[in-house]
Amino acid sequence: MRVQVKTFGALTDILEKEFYITVVDTEELLAVLSSQHTTLNHRRLLIAVNNTIINKPVVLQENDVVALMPPYSGG
Amino acid sequence: MRVQVKTFGALTDILEKEFYITVVDTEELLAVLSSQHTTLNHRRLLIAVNNTIINKPVVLQENDVVALMPPYSGG
């Protein structure tokens, strides 16, 4: 499925802020990105699909929006 | 000894705000005032002599300043 990926915080130093990619699920998404950018390995990431944080891999639907986020540092 | 007495809070509804009285110690001071103003009995009072809170009766010196204070209610 073709999904939109948005990146935040330190990830924007490595990846584009917004891009489209075609993957089956979040696991494949992370695998693809990690193979292209080795600095992504071992990074703690929070993932939200359509503004809901996920705690395990989920299958993606066409036009889903996936947010890849490093640990928060507001305040 | 002739001492100055200052009263605060609800006590100012019963006693003068400032007056002079001749007594030996704080115990006699309270006894004299309670006999004149029965509403003073059973009231919880804080007493300061020359701006130091006392927890037991003390002998008074000439010109001491005795503050008679009900429980605090600032803030």
Place this chain on the structure above:
Amino acid sequence: MTKQKNDIFIQGPIPPEQIAATIAMHGSKSEIGAHSIFLGQIRADQVDGKTVRSIDYSINRELALVKMTEIREAVFDKYPLTCMHVYHSEGPVQVGEICFFVFTSSAHRRAAMDACGELVERIKKEMPIWGKEIFEDDTHQWKTNR
């Protein structure tokens, strides 16, 4: 460090502009990361069908200054604070107005927040201040703190 024994009493209500000025004043201090503020405001309490219109605060000023110095030093010793400001109203303060202002600053949030809370509790409990609640019909009763 503002440890000097300054006067903490304000005649009447504490104006919001003074609170803003106190905050703005600390912008130049580059080691501060957190400010904690407490404001006490006069509430229109109901007592036996009557409504509080104002509180008239009286203070044993001499004892209060001794006590405030003691509290200020104890709190500065206990927490790594950059600044501490305390103001309390003296005289009448109307419903909706501010009568009590505590302001603490520190590098990290925990010290400012804990110190602010401790100051509020200690000042209410240990400062010789009395509030006379004036009702709308001009009768009064003396406030008691919980």
Place this chain on the structure above:
Amino acid sequence: MTKQKNDIFIQGPIPPEQIAATIAMHGSKSEIGAHSIFLGQIRADQVDGKTVRSIDYSINRELALVKMTEIREAVFDKYPLTCMHVYHSEGPVQVGEICFFVFTSSAHRRAAMDACGELVERIKKEMPIWGKEIFEDDTHQWKTNR
């Protein structure tokens, strides 16, 4: 009650005048007895001999609004609050400027103070906001919260 899902993000620093206005605005509410306020300010931290000059905040706005609604409702349910206001900066904020403002009001002090503390902790932990620390030589590092 101000429970509406209003925008909490301010472009750049939060001006002291806005803080004063928020306080002054509540003078009309006669049921309020206590306000608790937390302010986060940009600190000139030293990292490997370099000094932080500003923090540039970026936010996942869509997720942040979902999260803020969740936090706001949980805190209103837990504490008897009259009001709650939260503002956080987006974009660059210089050393000494305010980037985070939490304001709670209640009849009695405990609710306002506890709710304010809980909001500060939850927002730092749960809101998708990132701070990019800009050093005086224009290099940067991404802030990590303790």
